[in-house]
Amino acid sequence: MHPVVPYVVAALLFGIGGFGVLRRRNAILLLMAVELMLNSVNLVLVTASATVRATLAAAGTAAHTGQVFVLFIIVIAAAEVGVGLAIVLQLYRLRGSAEVDTVPLADPEPDREPEPGPERVVVR
Amino acid sequence: MTAGQVVLILTLAVPAAGAVAVPLLPDRVARITGTGAAGLTLLASVLLYAGRGGTSLEPAAPVRPWHSVRGDWAPGLDLQFHIGVDGISYPLVVLTALLTLLCCGYLLGRPDGSRMLVALLLAAEVGIVGTFLALDLVLFFVFFEVVLLPMYAMIAIWGGPGRRAAARKFVLYTLLGSVLLLVGVFVVVAAAGTADIVALTGGGQLGRGTQLLGFTFFALAFAVKAPLWPLHTWLPDAHTEAPTVGSVILAGVLLKLGTYGLIRIGVGVTPEGAAWAATVLGTLAVAAIVVGALVCLAQTELKRLIAYSSVGHMGFVLLGIATGSAAGIQAALIGNIAHGVITGLLFFLAGAIKDRTGTGELAALGGLRETAPGLAGILGFAAIASLGLPGLAGFWGEVFAVVAAIQRGSPGWTVLGVVAAVGAALTAGYFLRLLRRVTHGPPAAVPVAPAGLARIELVAWAPLVGLTLVIGLLPVLVLGMAYGPVEALAVGVGG
Amino acid sequence: MTVADVLLLGLGAVAVGAGLCVVTTAHLVRAGLYLVVCLGALAGMFLVLTAELVAWVQVLIYVGAVVVLLLFAVMLTRAPIGASGDLDRPGWPGLLVGAGAGLGLAALFVDAYRWTSVSLPDGPDGPGSAGVLGGELFRSWVLPFEVLSVLLLAALVGAIIVSRPDVGASDRGAER
């Protein structure tokens, strides 16, 4: 089999995932896109574990590491989706909408002028 | 631990202990203990002179400290707690101790003096004396930085109306200087492997390139501290806004950190750099003299005028150092001490005038001779001493800086000498203008509250007046002990 | 072009198409379904690549649990069933970065692997089978496995106290 095929598929999936993350406004869809990216990484790892066993003689026993890594990634992704959705729902509960682009990064009001007027400093 | 070493450690430990203890004690007691601590430090610093034969570690070493204490503090940072005193640093240490004692005493007598101010004074004294005693580059930097915050707090809390901005400019500018020093220090330490000044003096281990780079950083850092002309703009604001005590310490001793650093590290550790940059430094120094004098001529506020006069005087000191010859460096040393004493006195007087009349504006002042004859007399004496009247302390530094410049022989240096001499004449110009505005002439409308001199003021100023006269008549007091080390330094620079 | 290649190509095409639909569809629920199709295709590719256990785990956890969770979330946030217009932000930054990343990686792989072919491993009882992986997992990767348990517990507890404001906050009453 030619490893380049699954690799290219994984690459495209990662690209699509990235595109989805940046384009979607709804948090849940965003999570779906992130799932896509993680799955593409899984695909790379599985293909790598297949190719590694064949080409690099040195990594004899470590051939299955790729697949072990994938297992771990799947579990981590599941856990993160769990917590992520809880947080999104909390935001939904408080804000009425799960829109991502209404979440401000910096405090909205204008930044302070450098130095308020001189004030008297009282030190006993 | 010889007696000398114990005294050496005491000179640092006593003010440190004072600085820690004073804030904890009740107000009145605190200020007395603070003054006591300052007095003890002065005593310890004077005692350093005894047993000068001292432990000369390496007879051949160019820097032969009279007493020195060496201990490891942080080998990981090449930082050794190596302090020692020798001919060059001794007068400066005594001057610091004296000025701090006078300031603490001055605060003792005043109703509004606060114990926090005394604590900050002692903290600053630890930093300054530490810098003068440090014989390890990194330790020099650490003490150099210790001075920063106490001075900032002094200006920012007890200063005049515009103190906040002035204090901020002061601390940021000086921090820029000291951070450049840090980079310079480690350029040298990385190349030489050791940070010990005694070993490094003479620039033996350093290649020419490192010395040039190192000296550029040192020169920048110390030019900010001893205000060399283009980098001086923090000084007038800081002085005008600082409380009397703050400006005395600021002008009296803080500027000397820069010039002492230039001598001990700039000329000492990187002599080739000093030789290479001599003409540039000389030209800037002369520019400082002339610009300082001219700006003073057009100045309208008393403390600002005295601040700019410091820029002028330090110009002479830096000219002395720039020449790199033994005569030049000695002129710089005595110029340092003289400026410390005279400008300290001037700032005390300026503070007294401001307290009495409430304003520093020259236009509002006048006729002090009639309203407060005692104060006017001392102000006249200080102004005359400051303009470099021979027979008083200021004269030797200025004349022999010009002598050293002309001694260099090349036409360029002779021109510098001549311009410096003209600068000296300008100095006379603005000081006499000051006297005419403030003391002579009809008494101004501004009421002068306590006409006579308070006892505390007399006590604080008498030593300074006496010192100006004594150093003026017997300069050997200051220079006597510095012949050896200065010769060694000058040899390094090929002066 | 062996059978495996053909299969991989087919499943790859399905996965990529479904991925695109997930990202572009205007229907929330339909996005979730497309995701199921995409993950299923990936599971198939894993099977072809002899990673048997991983494929089943993929189907079990991802398709079973994660997508269901996402659909529940869609339901809970009362998203409209029909098409809803305002789902997307201006596309150009996404397009730029996404395409850049995707094509860049693809170019990287193509450059790295050209058209070399690799014989799929065929160990005694299937290279990716549960037995082999289990042995591997519990021989040298026990520690991450244990730490994962702590992680999952933490995720559970975290999800609960975040989603239910009343849990643990009732201190206004008696000292709980």
Next chain:
Amino acid sequence: MTQAIDHVALLPAYLAAGTALLALLTDLAVARRAATLAVTAAGAATVAVAAWAVGTGPVRDTFCLADAPAACSFRADPTSALVATLFALLTLGVLGLSGYAVRGLPAGEYCFLLAASMTGGVVLGYSRDLITLVVALETLTLPLYALVGLRRRSVDSAQGAVTFFVVSVVSVAVTLLGAALLYAATGAVHLRALAAALADGVPGELTTLASAGAVLVLAGLVFKVAAVPFHAWAPATYDGAPLPIAAYLSTTSKLGGVVAVVYVVAIGLQPWLDVVGPALAGFAVLTMTVGNLVALRQRRMVRLLAWSSVAQAGYILAPLGAFAVGTGRTSDALALAVTATIAYAVFYVMIELAAFGSVVVLRGGAVMPAVSLASLDRSDVDGGEIEQYRGVARRSPWVAAAFTLALVGLAGLPPGLAGLFAKIVVVRSLLGGGAGWLAVIVALNAVIGLAYYLPVAVRLYGDRAAAEPAAVPAERVAGPGLRPGWGAPLWSGLALAATTVVAIVVGFAPQLVLDAAALVAG
């Protein structure tokens, strides 16, 4: 063959996980907030002692690869001991500071999540391969998603949590992609094996793959340290999170990021530093400058501390970047750079904890004038405006003194000797490594740093403008149901005092930290 597991080495990890479970059990059984806190704190202390004890023992390796024994995934050497002890102590500190906040939060779950995060940190300290590293990092970060969102009545907290979660997930995806590429190119996951593979040359066509993988891994890890391109989440998250959690984020999770970067760069990618170096140096410079510049304009206290911690991250990365970019790439130069990074991180972590501790105690106590009466719930107190801290020194001079010392330490000026020596360490390593230009940039940034630390410190001593409402008297704020309880002020005060004392001690004897950090070269 059964794998000989060296349980002694794993002891700290076991204890950490045990503490987490214990927290849950005590909350279930005793259901008293103070008790849970006390148990968790005790657990953290035991972990610290255990880690330190194991550290002093011989170097222990477990879970090693059969064929290449050197490449083990768990290594208990002095470095790991230092890191694990630090994690435990920091968690202990944060627990102490949580005295005020925990009253409004579910104490049991709060302590459990913190302990879980500590477990992740401890395991991170010992991990020597990519999988364990990633898993440990995730265990460190995941509980924080929940903890950040724990102020359940404030929208800021929810927004902060979402920001943190989304950016973190994307970064994890990038890290995993990097790791996958590295695995694809070298077939190795253990750092030492990876180094060996990279050292003896990756087959021609895979080199670009490997270098892309290396950089992507680094990018993902550097997100944890909040380096510039990946820093936008930090201010919003810190401000949204409850104060102790903000402290935890800025100290422990940042330390985790630093440790991860150091392990990957120093051990894993050592042969390929000329590839990774420029990226690191670039990140360092960008982080320093942007962090300092934006901090100049901040109005809220926690946001200012967040931006300053971003800038400090720049200083931490500088030695590594300088080493990679610098000329002499000998092994001892690497040791110098790594020691500098770890030493600075240790100094920074202590001072930052002291700073946040002071903020917690100031905000917790009834010192602040503008503590809104409506939210009687202590947990809802956030960092607040800097303006509200005006004139605090008069009411609580000691806490204000500690806060000023911390701020001055962050700026790197003498009273805060720890900060000064940290700056010296960085500049020394930069100039030692030949990257003089980076030293000058660090120097200039230090000046900008002081420009925003000092006004805050001075405002503490400023006098209260008459217009503001007088401070709400302490007893009214407490309200009937909300007796501060003996826990809150005592714990926080104790934690703050302890951190400040440690900062001062280290300030006067920096060699302790330098010796500990020097061991990291291994």
Next chain:
Amino acid sequence: MLLPAVPFGAALAGLLLPPLRARAAAAVLGIAGAAAALLLACGLLVALDQPSEQSRQLVRFGHLAVDFGVRVDSAALLVAVAVGVVALAVQVYSVSYLDGDEGYPAYAAQVSLFTAAMLLVVVAGDLIVLLVGWEVMGICSYLLIAHDRRLPEAPGAAVKAFLVTRVGDVGFWLGVILLGVHTGSFRIADVLAAVTGGELSTATLTAAGLLLLAGVAGKSAQFPLHTWLPDAMAGPTPISALIHAATMVAAGVYVVFRLYPVFSYGDGVLPVLAVVAAVTMLLGALAATAADDIKRVLAWSTVSQLAYMVGALAVGATAAALFHLLTHAAFKALLFLAAGAVIHAVGSNLMSAMGGLRRPMPVTFWSMTIGLGALVGVPPLAGFWSKDAILHSASGGAGWAAGLVFAAGLATVVVTAWYATRLWLRTFFGLSRSEATAHDPPPLMAWPVVALAVPSGLLGFVALSDGFVDRLSTPVPADWTGAAARPDALPAQPVLADQALVHAGGFVLLPLAAAAVGIAAAWLVWQRDPATDPARALGRLRPVFEREFYLDGFQDVLVVRPVRALARAVRRADESVVDGTVEGTGRGTVSLGGLVARAHRAALPRAVVAVLAGALLAGLAATLGAAL
């Protein structure tokens, strides 16, 4: 060594110790100091036969040592005696002159300080110590001029006096330094040895000579830097007598006398000296003719008489110059003190307010007459001998310089005679224009005047005794060897040898005739209309002379105003440019921070874009880097 020390001690005591500030004590202290100095000087003059020298090292700068050296020789002692006499007279005189003034104690102390400084200059053995004395004199003159509180223009005059001399002193500094640096030591003996030994190049010598000349011109009020002397009259009259007539202004002449080899060896210095002398002579005399204030007349006459001494030096007649210095000190001090008495009596300085004082103030009248006679050069009086000696040596000298000096000298004799008679007539003859009842001054003021009248009368005869001449000869440094080595460079040398001060014969008549012409002219003009000022005869020239050739205006326009404008410009530049850049960088950083902060004021997606874009760029950089 003791000589300068005594008055210095008195000065310090008077100035500093508060208990001694009582009037009586201060007076006693002042007078005692001056008297002691005088006695010491006379004692030394008598006892000493050959120049003695002692010195003690003060300080060493590099290899340049400065030592507190004292060199006493006959000429020095003579000048010291003169200074002592005048100082004593002034101290006594001012006790009563300033009886109403509460600032007297400080005044007395400052006078003793001044005397000490003058003596220091006279006996200085080291150039730096000379410089110290030189400057302290300057500062004392500043303090004393500004002493009078009531006079509004006093402080301005004091500042002007000090600044103009200070400008001259810059030249003096540089000259001293140039000499010191090139000879390797500041001791005058070494310097002179080096000069005569030919170790210094003529270029250096010329430069040093000219620079020293600038200092001398400043201090002795010669042409370019003379504008301060007439204004210095704002100070109390005894001060004018002491400082601005006898001692300080003479110090410049004495220094040239002492360092004569430097001037003579440098080519071109003496002719310059001659020109300056000639110009100042005429200028001073003509300005005096039109001045109405009696003290300004005397001031201008001092300027021209000093020019005489400088002229004498220019033609090499050092002994004649010194002799004229002594006589001038005596009769000018006398004139000032007498004028002080007149002012004291009349209450105003202006001659237009005086007149007809001959009868009410006989003592003052006769002493003033002797003084004016000496000034004009009436035969039996001292002035005649000294001025005649100068004119004789000028006429005998070689080269155009001597001729110029001689011609100017003669012309000045006429003009001096004219203004002296004018002053004499307007003050003492004609009808009294002042309403106050004039009367002779109290004894304390009268005795010093009379005391000074004696030397101004008889000093001439002393010159007749031969022993006097060699005492006045240029101090031959004991180790002055190489004279023969440079015969050509010593044009002035032979003239010095036969320094016959007194010589009868036809030549004496010429100046006498000139004086007679001057007196007659003044008498005729005054005779026609006794009430008005004879100066009206000058017609259109009068305003020109009155305004002193507008020199003061030129100086103000050329020097003072541009410096002040430059100062304002530099201050504005310093504050806006240098300070501006610093403040600018500060504000720039803060606004840059604002810019970057605004970039962060976005929503969450921008953060994710940053993450992904950052990763992408880093990856690209790495791959491209690795691929290259």
